Amino acid sequence: MNVATLDQLWVYLSGNPLLSLLATLLAFALAVRINRAVGGTPLLHPVTLSIFMLITLLLVVDMDYRTYFEGAQFIHFLLGPATVALAIPLYDHRERVRRLLWPLLLACGAGIVTAVASTLGLAMLLGARTETLLSLAPRSVTSPIAMGIAEQIGGIPSLAAGLVLLTGSIGCALGPWIFRLLRIKDPVVQGFTLGLAAHGFGTAHAFARLGAVAGAFSGLAMGLTGLLTAFLLPLMTRLFGFG
Amino acid sequence: MPLIMGMSMLLACQFAGELVARGLTLPIPGPVIGMVILLGALMIRGKVPSSLRLTGEGLLRYLTLLFVPAGVGLMVHFELIGADLWPIAVTLVASTAVTLAVTAWVLERLQQGHARRNDRPRGRA
Numbered sequence: 419m420n421v422a423t424l425d426q427l428w429v430y431l432s433g434n435p436l437l438s439l440l441a442t443l444l445a446f447a448l449a450v451r452i453n454r455a456v457g458g459t460p461l462l463h464p465v466t467l468s469i470f471m472l473i474t475l476l477l478v479v480d481m482d483y484r485t486y487f488e489g490a491q492f493i494h495f496l497l498g499p500a501t502v503a504l505a506i507p508l509y510d511h512r513e514r515v516r517r518l519l520w521p522l523l524l525a526c527g528a529g530i531v532t533a534v535a536s537t538l539g540l541a542m543l544l545g546a547r548t549e550t551l552l553s554l555a556p557r558s559v560t561s562p563i564a565m566g567i568a569e570q571i572g573g574i575p576s577l578a579a580g581l582v583l584l585t586g587s588i589g590c591a592l593g594p595w596i597f598r599l600l601r602i603k604d605p606v607v608q609g610f611t612l613g614l615a616a617h618g619f620g621t622a623h624a625f626a627r628l629g630a631v632a633g634a635f636s637g638l639a640m641g642l643t644g645l646l647t648a649f650l651l652p653l654m655t656r657l658f659g660f661g
Numbered sequence: 662m663p664l665i666m667g668m669s670m671l672l673a674c675q676f677a678g679e680l681v682a683r684g685l686t687l688p689i690p691g692p693v694i695g696m697v698i699l700l701g702a703l704m705i706r707g708k709v710p711s712s713l714r715l716t717g718e719g720l721l722r723y724l725t726l727l728f729v730p731a732g733v734g735l736m737v738h739f740e741l742i743g744a745d746l747w748p749i750a751v752t753l754v755a756s757t758a759v760t761l762a763v764t765a766w767v768l769e770r771l772q773q774g775h776a777r778r779n780d781r782p783r784g785r786a
Contacts, residue, residue, distance in 0.1 A: 442733075446726050465725050469732035476736065483737050490730035496720060497727045499671035501692035502678070503717030505699035506709055521771035529764035536756040546748035550741075554752060558760060561731065562690035580738035581753070583731065588757045596761045602769055611765040615757055622724035633721065641693050648689060 432481055438489030445471045458627075460594050465619065466587040497618075504621070504641070507634030514606070514631075515638060522610065522635075526642045529614040530650055533558040538658050552660060553577040556651055557585040560617040563644040571655050582617065589616025590623045605632035613639030667716025674699040 431437045449468035456462055476486055487494070508515065515522070534555055541551045552573030556564040561582045568578035593612050602608060609632030612620030617640050625633035678695030681687070687694070703709060720727075742749055 442729055443726075446729055465728055465732060468729050469735065472729070472733045473736045476733070483734055486733060487730060490733070493727055494730040497731075498675045498692045498695075499668065500720040500724055500727055501690075502671045502674045502695040502699050503720050505674075505696045505703060506714060506717045507721070508696075508700055509703040509709060512704070518772060518775065521768060521775050524771055525764055525768035528767045529760055532763040533756060533760040536759045537752055540752040540756055541748050544748035544751060546745045546752070550745040550749065554749065557753065558757070560690070560693075563693070566690075574741065577738055577741045579731070580735050580742060581749070583728075583735055584753055585757055586728070587732075588753055589761065592754070592758050593761055596758060597765065600762060600765055600769070602765050604769065604772070607765055607768045607772065610768055611761055614764050615760040618724070618728060622728060625721055625724055637696075641696060644693060645689060 432479070432485065435489030435492070438481075438486045439492055440489075441472065441475060442468075442490050442493055445475070460591045460623075463587055463590050463623070465622070466591075469583075469587075501618075504634075504637035507630050508638055511631060511634045515635075518606070522638070522642070525610065526614060526639065526646060529611070530558075530643060530647050531654070533615065534647075534651060534654050538655070542658070548572075548660070549574055550577070552655065554581055555655060556647060557581045558589075558615055558617060559644050559647045560640055563648055567648055567651050571652055571660065583619075586616045586619025589620050593620070593623070605629060606635050608632055609634070609636035610639040612636050614643045617643070663712035663715050666710075666712040667714070670710070670713050671695075671699070671716060671720075674702070 445468040446464065449464040449471065452467060453459070453462050453464045472486075476483070537554050537557060538551065541554050546554070549572070552571050553568050553575075555571065555573065556567040556578055559567065559582065561579045564578045564582045565575040567573075569575045589612065593608070593616070597603075597608055597611075602611075605628050608628055609621075609624040612624050612632075613636030614620075616623070621633060621636040621640050624636035674695040675692050676695075677698050678693070679691030681694050681698075682689055682691045
């Protein structure tokens with residue numbers, strides 16, 4: 419009987435989508451356990467934690483992201499139908515959405531202007547380079563829209579996507595603190611705010627932690643913010659003197 | 662076959678959304694347009710088919726997991742982020758905090774005002 423050497427086995431495994439798919443699921447399951455064990459703190463959010471574990475793993479075994487993504491794309495693909503499925507909770511709570519339409523639209527406008535103005539203002543003040551600045555601008559929008567906007571206004575699309583992800587995890591970590599500080603308990607307000615400031619991350623967090631009502635309004639905020647920002651941001655960057 | 666039917670409905674909406682986005686060269690991603698299409702279809706139909714609910718709610722329950730593969734992509738951007746590390750870190754944290762606070766505060770206020778106005782015609786005020 420021939421026994422394959424370890425490096426031969428590794429060559430086979432590392433080129434196979436099975437390994438990264440399994441690693442992703444196991445890392446997530448482990449992250450959920452760890453998060454539960456430390457009392458569910460948003461500072462160690464399961465998503466942030468599993469991303470950190472997987473990046474460490476990939477760096478240790480020296481696998482590049484493209485190889486990893488060949489397996490992980492099967493999970494990534496489901497984001498599409500999951501986004502479409504957000505219509506279901508939205509439909510369930512349609513009466514409430516209709517009743518609150520104007521407050522929601524106004525809050526959305528206020529949130530977007532705050533996000534973009536504070537981002538551009540702070541980054542300019544701290545002396546970030548122009549490309550960085552323009553990649554930061556769409557950071558609170560879900561990544562496919564953010565990449566498109568960044569390209570349009572002269573930023574770097576892939577950097578924008580990375581910053582969007584960081585914003586998402588920071589938003590989930592800061593959210594509960596801010597809500598406690600402002601004494602906000604309404605799941606509608608919490609969900610909508612998370613969806614606006616932290617896009618899909620916030621929506622996923624709202625579904626997992628705050629329930630279906632918060633999730634529905636979070637998904638609504640994510641969609642609205644994406645749509646409105648695509649129109650507002652090019653105007654605002656011009657206002658700040660770019661492009 | 663409820664899972665198959667539900668998944669087909671979701672994928673069909675996403676597909677239609679992609680067609681609209683590409684066809685009209687909109688800057689909006691296909692799945693977001695697909696969400697609007699599905700919402701419209703549900704409004705017309707007046708109820709959520711049980712197969713769609715089963716699949717859709719199953720996917721939404723694991724929404725956080727679905728972000729992990731894209732998130733690992735951060736490792737590709739280490740160099741770009743490292744070049745402007747401090748401005749980026751400070752801006753992200755401070756600006757996200759301000760955005761959360763302003764949005765929550767505005768919505769909370771508007772909602773309270775809205776509820777009061779809605780109560781008045783019923784003669785409770």
